[in-house]
Amino acid sequence: MKIATEAVQVGVEWDTRTGAMTVPIYQTATFRHPGLGQSTGFDYSRSGNPTRQTLENGIARLDGGCRGFAYSSGMAAITSLLFLFKSGDHLIVTEDLYGGTCRLFDRIFNQYNLSFTYVDTTDNDAVQAAITPATKAVFVETLTNPLLKFADLPALSTICRQHNLLLIADNTFLTPYLQRSLDLGADITIYSATKYLAGHNDTVAGLVVVKDPALAEQVYFHQNGAGAVLGPQDAWLVIRGMKTLGVRLDRQQENALRIARWLASHQRVTKVYYPGLENHPDHELMQRDAKGFGAMIAFEVDEHSLVEQLLLKTKLISFAESLGGVETLMTFPEVQTHADIPPELRARLGINNVLLRLSVGIEDGDDLIEDLTQAFEPEP
């Protein structure tokens, strides 16, 4: 079955008694035991809840993994994965990383003697060179934020196998609809389901999918032990959002390509980062490994004053953080999403004071172009 179809099916046929089309929201903390030493399979909602489990099984199917896990946020999901490592362990990490993940690694987990080396994970030699005897894992963003570099997962997975390292892929920007990271060699995928999977800017959630059953047991132990699970209402919202994943992304990508081309031809735009443009360095690799180029665009304008003008003058496009929802959002990475990245690294990566990021939504493309056109016009 194709991914778009699988996504629609999540939660369907769950309730054989009433035939309800959607899974109920099991708003309960605990479950009655049918007898001594007996369980319905559910005992306490931190350990397992039917609504959450429907989502967990659904994302595992979409990603082709053996088991899925739902957390209260993407950061809670990543935190839970870090419990797989011990004091002294070292991880190799994508350098233009989501700011929140960088903060979690460098300002929280480094206190527990985990160390992180940031490299360009699209450069396989750089990854190889960063491996030390303490290295236990490579953590990559499959499509990076905000500069949209694309990782070569099959090549990274070969390196990881040779050195017995776990390959963890944050596939938030692509989702299983555009790329199945486990099929390409990752051991674990993580998602901020807040973004494309839920897709409506209405809930915060995180998901993890694991390929190997023994590793999944450990991840479950940590999910239940640390307890940052997703509540049933939010699990239901994510399931509801996921059903339209395919149609949303089709429209978002169509709009994104159109806007990227429009920006590339605009006089006041000096650079456009969108992997769907033929001149993007990872365009061909992405054609090989992904089913589309996503709907995130970063671009540079010719002077800093235009940044504020665009953020404030756009009417339909909102100046807001986050991404992946049905509404088009624009943000200024240097002071918003990437403020927690060290300034030297930001400068080296190209996250500067003329760079803007667009998360393209499902609106009619004509309206988005019209909004951008009027926002670029000089103030009277």
Ligand SMILES: *Cc1c(COP(=O)(O)O)cnc(C)c1O
């Ligand atoms: C948003 C995001 C996260 C964090 O997820 P939350 O749901 O906000 O906690 C992690 N990785 C990437 C790539 C993200 O975009």
